[in-house]
Amino acid sequence: MKLASLKEGRDGSLVVVSRDLRRVCSAEGVAPTLQAALDNWDDCERALQALYQQLNRGDHNDTFAFDPHSCAAPLPRAYQWADGSAYVSHIELVRKARGAEMPPSFWTDPLMYQGMSDGFLGPCDDIELADEAWGIDFEGEVAVITSDVPMGTAERQALSHVRLLMLVNDVSLRNLIPGELAKGFGFFQSKPATACSPVAVTPDELGRHWQNGRVHHRLRVRLNDKLFGEPHAGTDMTFGFDRLIAHASLSRRLGAGTIIGSGTVSNRDETTGCCCIAERRTREVIDTGSASTPFMQFGDRVHMEMLDEQGLSIFGTIEQQLVPYKGPGA
Numbered sequence: 001m002k003l004a005s006l007k008e009g010r011d012g013s014l015v016v017v018s019r020d021l022r023r024v025c026s027a028e029g030v031a032p033t034l035q036a037a038l039d040n041w042d043d044c045e046r047a048l049q050a051l052y053q054q055l056n057r058g059d060h061n062d063t064f065a066f067d068p069h070s071c072a073a074p075l076p077r078a079y080q081w082a083d084g085s086a087y088v089s090h091i092e093l094v095r096k097a098r099g100a101e102m103p104p105s106f107w108t109d110p111l112m113y114q115g116m117s118d119g120f121l122g123p124c125d126d127i128e129l130a131d132e133a134w135g136i137d138f139e140g141e142v143a144v145i146t147s148d149v150p151m152g153t154a155e156r157q158a159l160s161h162v163r164l165l166m167l168v169n170d171v172s173l174r175n176l177i178p179g180e181l182a183k184g185f186g187f188f189q190s191k192p193a194t195a196c197s198p199v200a201v202t203p204d205e206l207g208r209h210w211q212n213g214r215v216h217h218r219l220r221v222r223l224n225d226k227l228f229g230e231p232h233a234g235t236d237m238t239f240g241f242d243r244l245i246a247h248a249s250l251s252r253r254l255g256a257g258t259i260i261g262s263g264t265v266s267n268r269d270e271t272t273g274c275c276c277i278a279e280r281r282t283r284e285v286i287d288t289g290s291a292s293t294p295f296m297q298f299g300d301r302v303h304m305e306m307l308d309e310q311g312l313s314i315f316g317t318i319e320q321q322l323v324p325y326k327g328p329g330a
Helices: 034-039 041-057 088-097 155-161 177-182 203-209 241-248 277-288
Strands: 002-006 013-017 023-026 081-084 112-114 127-129 140-146 162-169 219-223 226-229 259-261 301-306 318-324
Touching: 002 034, 013 034, 013 041, 023 041, 034 041, 081 241, 088 277, 112 241, 140 219, 140 241, 155 162, 155 241, 162 203, 162 301, 162 318, 241 259
Parallel strands: 081 259, 127 318
Antiparallel strands: 002 013, 013 023, 081 112, 140 162, 140 259, 219 226, 219 301, 301 318
């Protein structure tokens, strides 16, 4: 099934979305919010599925048109947001451009950081930031939303905790990252609010394209209406979501509604393009000695979408514009 949250209060209002992303019905009688549904999934899943089937058959009497602009993130705020870096070839490429050695452990132990989770951006919300000099970049990723995950969950059990999947735009401020990492304490200012696709889907919606903890579809990214990249999310993903969930839960439990990201989708095949500007700049440095693609400028628009075999959008589109932040009270 496909679920979304309309903009209402801090946690949104849960709705069920038809498979073709055309019609919507309220899920208020089952759960008021997605977090409430996740907290009580065993009780809510069957009722939500029934609404979804009615919607797809055209049997529901109270539906309305789906409008992604009215959507918040599926989880407007979450208890945890942990982003991995599962496409290790992407890390290898970035390090190569700056002449840094690749530690062997990067191929065996996932990288992960804990990001801002108290306010995700909706799929059509502006990216508001104060300074272009920060090196503003988008990052196209796949993410999962989990059920309660016990501490120490093994890889072989991890995928049973995946409740939903979605896309994310994990915005990065590239020119702030080096200074933060040099302090030896990780990201903070360099990782502002992340945006999510309008719709989150259960794994069965992907059919055979959900295998081995990986989504086997291409992620299409456009910058100012020009194709920037279309790498395959299931190719070159060193660590599947089973490994990422196991890694995240090694020393802590993960509460229902935890979001875990894949990191920037990336393929070794250069012809597939890139899901972030930094990777394109890195390839330019390797090929020509200097980067020519600028980071985002105010007014730039980014689109992210994943299509099925029939060319239909699975999660809906992330469509955002970068605008200047005017400051508190503006």
